[in-house]
Amino acid sequence: MTDTSAARTPREPAPEHPAETTAQRARLSWSRVVLALGSNLGNRLETLQGAIDEIADTPGVTLQRVSPVYETDPVGGPEQGTYFNAVVEVRTLLTPDLILERANSIEEAFQRVRVERWGPRTLDVDVIWFEHVTRDDPRLTLPHPRAHERSFVLAPWYDIDPEAELPGHGPIADLLARVGPAGVHRRDDLELTADR
Template sequence: MKVVLALGSNLGDRFDTLQGAVDSLFDAPGLEFVAVSPVYETDPVGGPDQGPYLNAVVIAQTSLEPQTLLERAQSVENAFGRVRVERWGARTLDVDLITVGDVVSDDPELTLPHPRAHERAFVLVPWSRIDPDAVLAGRRIADLLEGLDQDYVRLRTDLTLQGPA
């Protein structure tokens, strides 16, 4: 199955954290790296006052179950000091499962596709750079982006994530 993961960080060494997340996600069997997007700097959306984020999207192939992928993502977040104190608050690392194949789930612990991805330019812009024909919940990402403010999503040409080491 194809998996799309969104990465974000706005505390500490944001870029090193994102690169570490890419490396860590693939250091165990079951997840095969396909592509990583360019890095974007974004203003926070909602939540308390906080600094800007670095965001990227990773595409992978997997045979793992969605719940296992969620556990891996949360384990990587924890390894990078993720603390869940305040909803939409600042964080060292956020790893969101956006899609896992064609799986649709309304489980409160893991809703797929991600319930707010369609309205988040900080997810859709990077994703569109590595998969321009991508579809989310039956709609082309390019069409979803037409209705979104993208001014707060700025390409960082000075930062380039590498595939897993």
């Protein structure tokens, strides 16, 4: 009788170069991903635009849509200034873990320091939704476990994709109607661009 299960191959030696690791961990097809950006220290608009430029320059990532800017009252944590928030949609060949690594490296490039939970920050880049991926992992839970209750995520996401749905919670439009717009103000006098 012939074994029709997947063929077993000898274990390959560990790659010698980080680029090989990245290539091996890349996905075989494009996936849509939603990232949320926030900043309340320094030049907030310049920081968000810089983060968008860094995202767009990432190999294996194509920037699709950029939301308007929202000014948001801080939620939880110590007393601090208002945030500028935005959402971007990308298409990527990278895995969720590689997207998280890239988000963290962009935060570090803008001197993000993790001292106090929900404290002020130069830049926050959160992975909100990754197409066809649901996972409960302490390092990266998908979809983001609090996205459904955050108007500063839902409002800009709705602007770029009114038909979007958050797995396990329903349409973004319904979630936004439920949480309401309190503390979140669209800044039509400010603009972020994907074309730099």
